[in-house]
Amino acid sequence: MSDSDNMDQEQAFRAGFIAIVGRPNVGKSTLLNRLIGQKISIVSRKAQTTRHRITGIRTEADAQYVFVDTPGFQTRYKSALNEAMNRGVTTTLADVDVVLFVIEANKFDARDVEVMRLLPKKRPVILVVNKADLLKDKNQLLPFIQGMASQFAFHAIVPVSAKKIMKVDVLLDAIKPLLPIGTPMYEEDQVTDRSERFLATELIREKIFRLVGDELPYSTTVEIEKYEEEGGLRRIFAAILVDRDAQKAILIGKNGEKLKEISTQARTDMEKMFDCKIYLEVWVKVKSGWADDSRLVRQFGYE
Structure with a gap:
């Protein structure tokens, strides 16, 4: 050469x-x-x-x-x-x-x-x-x-x-x-190929781990049930899934304070990440054994 x-x-x-x-x-x-x-x-x-x-x-x-x-x-x-x-x-x-x-x-x-x-x-x-x-x-x-x-x-x-x-x-x-010689695969200002919807679930999970991580087992996940865009506003409705009623009580906390803290911190991070106003509504559901159910694991995107 x-x-x-x-x-x-x-x-x-x-x-x-x-x-x-x-x-x-x-x-x-x-x-x-x-x-x-x-x-x-x-x-x-x-x-x-x-x-x-x-x-x-x-x-x-x-x-x-x-x-x-x-x-x-x-x-x-x-x-x-x-x-x-x-x-x-x-x-x-x-x-x-x-x-x-x-x-x-x-x-x-x-x-x-x-x-x-x-x-x-x-x-x-x-x-x-x-x-x-x-x-x-x-x-x-x-x-x-x-x-x-x-x-x-x-x-x-x-x-x-x-x-x-x-x-x-x-x-x-x-x-x-x-790295191979080639051409760009993504736009210059793009930082991830993941959707806002996906990133919203991740930010809620992060707050769960940080605020109640030691009290809850590993098998907790988040599902976005509705995601709406209205100009500079995102309306996000999310469910936190747990195994048992006792875990639901931990996440909600006394007078709903723990769930409110999770939602507030997640919303703040979403507004920074998405650069827009966020309306976020979060609730907790019990879905026993989801982490051992291959069908549900696939449904929640872990494949």
Whole structure:
């Protein structure tokens, strides 16, 4: 290849899909939000907050990054919901150009090993060592990285702090040359391929996890029953589904205060995200065993 061909290769526009994978609670959703510079994926301290593949798009002058945030690969619990989410992870890995395998600094256990076994051998994999800022002894980081380098043929290893936006630019620079030469797949100002309706359900779920996450089991979901657009106003009517009446009482709270707090915080975030006024009405329904019902899991979009 001539020098001019090499220069053309370097200057060509690049666009491709990048999967973000890892066990639960390593910071994948926070990383996605930082990489695209805007919140589109919900975040909480509770494992398995992310249940769907969320696509985040970052467009620069010479590249378009299409990130796919996946649910944390689950090995501890078995249900129709968890099986559907795990299938989402493996399907995504087969369809992307680059893989980001996210782990925590100085933490690598059997759950990470399970995810590493899924990593493709024929696609570049970048190891993202997240939460590097939390290490009290920074001298521990290099030996940890050297140990990880012997575990798999990573194309690169990049320590970051998604929460503090540390070294995220270095990660983007590592990804860019691995993307195929091509044309943009999405509009320049588009940051996700998900609908407002979908994002509304996610924002309500985030508030549930943050405000009552420790009191409720994992099997809670949100269903938008009506979504209306009237110029600069969105009217959204949503049902929170739980397994039992006792869980319904927890979500509603004394005199309805907990449900009101969930609704108010979700509405505030929706108005910021959608840049319009929101009328939001939320109620709670009991639908026992939905997370173990394959038909309902598909109905709620977890396939």
